[in-house]
Structures are given as structure tokens and as C-alpha cells.
Amino acid sequence: MKTQVLIVGGGLSGLHTAYQLSLQGVGFILLEARDRLGGRILSRNWQQEKYSAAKPAFDMGPAWFWPGQQHIERLVHELDLVDSVFYQQESGDAIYENDQGVIQRGIHGISMAGSYRLQGGNAQLIAAMQEKLPIESVILDARVKQLKYQGQAVQGEVSIDGEQQLIECEHVVIATPPRVALSHIDFLPEFAEQRVHVLNNIKTWMAGHAKLLAFYETPFWLEQGYSGDCISQRGPMHEIHDASPKQGGPYALFGFMGVPAANRGDQELLRSAAIQQLTRLFGDAASEPLDVYFKDWAKDDLTATSLDQKMLTAHPSNDIEQVTEASWGHRLIWSGSETAANGTRFNGYLEGALEASHNTLVILNSSNN
Numbered sequence: 001m002k003t004q005v006l007i008v009g010g011g012l013s014g015l016h017t018a019y020q021l022s023l024q025g026v027g028f029i030l031l032e033a034r035d036r037l038g039g040r041i042l043s044r045n046w047q048q049e050k051y052s053a054a055k056p057a058f059d060m061g062p063a064w065f066w067p068g069q070q071h072i073e074r075l076v077h078e079l080d081l082v083d084s085v086f087y088q089q090e091s092g093d094a095i096y097e098n099d100q101g102v103i104q105r106g107i108h109g110i111s112m113a114g115s116y117r118l119q120g121g122n123a124q125l126i127a128a129m130q131e132k133l134p135i136e137s138v139i140l141d142a143r144v145k146q147l148k149y150q151g152q153a154v155q156g157e158v159s160i161d162g163e164q165q166l167i168e169c170e171h172v173v174i175a176t177p178p179r180v181a182l183s184h185i186d187f188l189p190e191f192a193e194q195r196v197h198v199l200n201n202i203k204t205w206m207a208g209h210a211k212l213l214a215f216y217e218t219p220f221w222l223e224q225g226y227s228g229d230c231i232s233q234r235g236p237m238h239e240i241h242d243a244s245p246k247q248g249g250p251y252a253l254f255g256f257m258g259v260p261a262a263n264r265g266d267q268e269l270l271r272s273a274a275i276q277q278l279t280r281l282f283g284d285a286a287s288e289p290l291d292v293y294f295k296d297w298a299k300d301d302l303t304a305t306s307l308d309q310k311m312l313t314a315h316p317s318n319d320i321e322q323v324t325e326a327s328w329g330h331r332l333i334w335s336g337s338e339t340a341a342n343g344t345r346f347n348g349y350l351e352g353a354l355e356a357s358h359n360t361l362v363i364l365n366s367s368n369n
Contacts (some may be wrong), residue, residue, distance in 0.1 A: 011039020014175030043121025056245035059123030205348025206309035
């Protein structure tokens with residue numbers, strides 16, 4: 001196979017690049033190793049295996065975006081998703097729990113007030129762009145094994161449903177976290193040792209985290225005057241927020257696990273401890289959830305590597321000054337949210353993924369002129 005642009009990774013950045021190239025009439029092939037698009041964007045409908053953008057959904061990955069993030073605001077309008085946008089629930093008292101289990105009510109500054117969510121989860125963005133792409137240009141279950149620079153082209157060796165294929169392209173866009181790419185792909189010629197060091201030092205946001213959602217028939221925490229927001233030093237969840245849909249139920253609370261990845265071996269014990277924590281914080285009504293969803297990103301080898309097992313407490317400010325590989329004739333472009341460092345500090349955010357895509361498109365368009 002031959003194409004102008006080979007995109008490795010079908011998360012928000014890679015998919016947006018494909019979407020824009022399609023609008024420009026530029027040939028591309030997008031390869032995604034998972035059986036779905038979205039990357040760290042993972043939205044689940046209530047009691048439904050296959051995702052539907054037409055129904056309320058709950059985000060197991062990133063859930064929020066914020067006013068003033070121009071790329072994602074523009075994309076929401078472009079994809080006609082404005083009616084799906086709603087504000088994160090913020091009314092009511094927040095809670096702080098210290099390491100001894102002492103609970104304080106009415107704490108300020110720990111909510112996500114002012115942030116936006118999408119009624120169908122952030123996978124609505126993914127679904128809306130995917131349906132606009134040529135089916136034959138998007139390949140799932142495709143793992144890139146090797147990328148080889150050949151002067152005027154780059155050749156990719158790819159395993160698609162277990163079968164080896166070669167794809168030749170003019171440019172290759174790496175729209176995955178750099179650590180993940182380095183752990184899965186052989187690059188020929190090899191990068192200089194210092195370059196590998198720089199790329200491996202680019203931390204992957206959320207890679208070491210795990211997220212739990214507990215579902216309920218009623219939003220009893222709101223009825224009790226709570227917002228659903230909590231910071232806990234006792235755990236096992238260290239940060240909790242309301243995850244309910246815009247309208248109707250089921251209603252939900254979600255939490256980020258504060259337990260290190262190495263100690264998260266028994267999911268059932270974690271689930272049980274998390275429900276005990278919610279009961280401790282919000283009362284007996286929390287003790288019997290309708291269901292519990294759990295996603296440990298540290299155990300997902302397409303998100304996390306051995307370098308990512310420590311949870312980050314703040315969004316990384318990764319400065320990757322050189323987003324193309326000079327030794328590859330600038331035909332290899334590093335994209336993805338982690339590489340979005342142009343002063344706005346949106347690394348790891350949804351906005352950062354779109355920022356990286358726009359930067360990539362500028363490079364591709366300039367090389368074609």
C-alpha cells in the first residue's frame with residue numbers, strides 16, 4: 001500500500017489530523033492498534049457494550065474541557081455538537097477527608113466548576129469525525145512494528161489482524177504518546193541516544209491512573225446538599241466528582257484512585273473499598289450502587305509503559321523543541337497531546353491533542369507547498 005500521510009494512532013489528535021486531511025483531499029491511512037478509535041477517550045453508555053453517541057455516556061478517560069480552549073470549542077461547533085455541551089455539576093458543598101478519616105464539609109476550590117462536558121461523552125467528538133472519513137482509510141487492530149526511513153519515503157511494517165503488510169508514505173505522523181511509540185515500534189535508522197532520552201522523558205498524562213464510576217438511581221448527594229466533589233487523603237480514591245449526565249439517570253459519582261499502580265492488583269478489593277469510601281462520605285445510600293465501572297489505564301499497554309506507573313499529580317509541561325526528525329528528512333512528525341508545547345501548556349488535555357494536530361497540519365501543508 002502507498003499513501004501520502006500515514007497516521008499512527010487514532011486518538012483525538014490523530015483522528016483530527018485525518019479529518020482535516022480528508023477535507024483537504026490529501027491521501028492518508030490512519031492505523032489504530034485498538035479495536036476502536038479514541039485512544040484515552042473512552043466513553044461508555046449505561047449497560048450497553050457498543051457505544052452510541054445518541055445516548056448519554058460516561059467518560060472513563062478525560063471528561064472535561066474549559067472555556068477559552070479555542071480548538072475544541074471550534075471543533076464542537078464544526079461537528080454540530082453544541083446542544084450536547086453542558087456545565088459540570090457544581091452546586092452544593094464539597095468535602096475534604098484527611099488521612100484519619102475526619103471529614104470537613106463546605107471546602108472551596110476543589111470542584112471543576114466552569115468546565116464543560118458532552119452529553120454523549122467525549123467519544124461524541126470521535127464518532128462525529130469518524131463518520132466523515134473514508135472507511136478504507138481507517139484501519140483498526142493494526143499494530144505498527146517498524147518504521148524505516150528510505151530517503152524520499154518512509155516504509156511501515158504493520159500487523160493487521162495478525163497479517164504483516166507494508167505501507168509506504170511520504171510522511172508519517174506519530175499520534176501516540178512518545179513513550180508508547182518507542183516501546184512498540186522499531187525506528188530505522190535508530191534515533192540518537194540523547195533523542196531517545198528526550199522522548200522518553202515526555203510524561204504521558206493519565207497513564208498511571210485508574211478511574212472508577214459508581215451508578216445510582218437517584219443523585220442522593222445533591223439531595224443532601226453535597227456537590228459530589230471530594231478530596232480525600234484516606235482513599236482509596238483521592239479525588240471524586242459528580243459524573244451524572246445532563247438530564248435523567250442513572251446518576252453517577254466517579255473517582256481517581258490514589259492507590260499506586262503497583263498496588264492495584266485486586267480490582268474487586270478496590271471496588272469494595274471505593275464503595276465503602278463513598279458510603280463513609282455520602283451516607284448509606286452510596287452502599288448499594290446499581291453498577292460499578294473501572295478502568296486502570298496503567299494496565300493498558302497502548303497508553304502506559306513501565307515508565308508510567310507512577311501517577312502524575314499535575315499536567316506535564318513537556319517541551320519538545322523538535323517535533324520532526326531531522327535525520328529522517330523531517331518526514332516523521334511527533335503529534336499527540338503530549339507534544340503540544342507552544343506556550344499554552346495544554347499538554348495532556350483534549351485541547352492539547354487538537355493543538356498538536358494543528359501544528360502537524362501546518363508542517364504537512366508547508367512541506368506540500
